[in-house]
Amino acid sequence: MTDSPPAADLTDRFPGGVLRGDDDPMAARILRAATGAIAEKGFNGTNIRDIGARGGMSSGSLYNHFGSKADILATIALRGMIALVTASQSAKAEAGSDPRAQLDALVAMHVGIHAAHPRESAIGNAELHNLDADSYAEVVAYRDRQEELFTSTIEQGVSQGVFATDIPREASRFIIVACTGIARWYRPDGRTDIDTMIARYQQLARSTVGETSRQTMESPRSDLR
Amino acid sequence: MTDSPPAADLTDRFPGGVLRGDDDPMAARILRAATGAIAEKGFNGTNIRDIGARGGMSSGSLYNHFGSKADILATIALRGMIALVTASQSAKAEAGSDPRAQLDALVAMHVGIHAAHPRESAIGNAELHNLDADSYAEVVAYRDRQEELFTSTIEQGVSQGVFATDIPREASRFIIVACTGIARWYRPDGRTDIDTMIARYQQLARSTVGETSRQTMESPRSDLR
DNA sequence: CCTACCGATCGGTAGG
DNA sequence: CCTACCGATCGGTAGG
Secondary structure (H helix, E strand, O other): OOOOOHHHHHHHHOOOOOOOOOOOHHHHHHHHHHHHHHHHHOOOOOOHHHHHHHOOOOHHHHHHOOOOHHHHHHHHHHHHHHHHHHHHHHHHHHOOOOHHHHHHHHHHHHHHHHHHOHHHHHHHHHOHHHOOHHHHHHHHHHHHHHHHHHHHHHHHHHHOOOOOOOOHHHHHHHHHHHHHHHHHOOOOOOOOOHHHHHHHHHHHHHHHOOOOOHHHHOOOOOOOO | OOOOOHHHHHHHHOOOOOOOOOOOHHHHHHHHHHHHHHHHHOOOOOOHHHHHHHHOOOHHHHHHOOOOHHHHHHHHHHHHHHHHHHHHHHHHHHOOOOHHHHHHHHHHHHHHHHHHOHHHHHHHHHOHHHOOHHHHHHHHHHHHHHHHHHHHHHHHHHHHOOOOOOOHHHHHHHHHHHHHHHHHOOOOOOOOOHHHHHHHHHHHHHHHOOOOOHHHHOOOOOOOO
16 A cells, blocks of 8 residues: 555545546546646637547547537536535544544645645636636535535634634635645655645644644743744 | 725735836736736637727737737736735845744735735736746746745744744745635725734734744643644 | 738537 | 538737
């Protein structure tokens, strides 16, 4: 398990990509090709011939599987958000009742999925304005649910006295945006493995919400500002 | 001063937009028009007729001021980054020698500029892949300088014992990305004024780096995890 | 600074 | 699933 290649391992541990097991093989090739092209060049910078060529087919063949180019983007964006929120909900549920363990679990899943799927992350970050109004509203609804998972956890922690912040909503956004950022620089074949990276982000998130434990209590000083 | 309209006040206090005082008036109209259009629809979703119409001129007239559509984007992106880094450097310099005051000043400027200029922020966040290689490298160099301003401040604070984190580089990225996110939701005419918002982000940033002061020391508990 | 226009490329479809 | 093609739109320019 620790001997498997780190990059291949990542998408197994954090399944947040566009692909689903029961996809038509040709549709899966289109989604993979489109995700790569759109992440690199943007939705309007990608044409249907690019997508077809990357998927090994003609541009006309795309329309046997998707109604339009915009339909492909909507599928990528929606599936990515659904995968993220679903996995985050499960992670929180499996973490038990301690808000500190729940926040750790949420950060681990959020960071892991964004590190494992930087293309989907980039699209969700930069291409949503190309969605039709209905798809856009749906994606935003999932994004709100993800934020609520974090916010409710933080509020629980505060009420139990294990977190100390009077702005849980801002702390939630602060942490989520910061964790999403890992997609921009993390490389699976780089110096730092994903578990180390996750541990660091958990530590930063705990500090942000003022977790009352070793992390924020070390080297106490009396020179209050 | 506190009686002036908050929205108009914002860009005065945080000058980070594309416009400069000595711009040709027609060039300024083009930059303003292009910034709005590109922030809304993306670079490839914006055509030169859109930009011209928003600026009250024909598309052909753009080429009296810019060499190409890509040249307009490069100008917007570069000027935005230069304004951000320059203002941040000054803010840090004027904050004195205390790393806590320096971090507060950096967060205030970074948050203020992104809140005051959400269009430039969106473009810097989502459209950089449309830049030519040279412009892209230049923008990234400025982004690295901004990160270094934060990282060096945090490292100073740690070495002086006023911050407590063993991962200053990750903390720096964490804070910068989180603060940049304010551009996505802050509205000058909303419920929370900018100074309150800045104060909250300063508080979150201080917690993130484990500032050893009242914020992270309140309600100490012994139930270490 | 505008009108008129250029060749190139776009998303999508007909027909097989 | 491919070839061939459609009308529409693109960035950019010539000429005034």
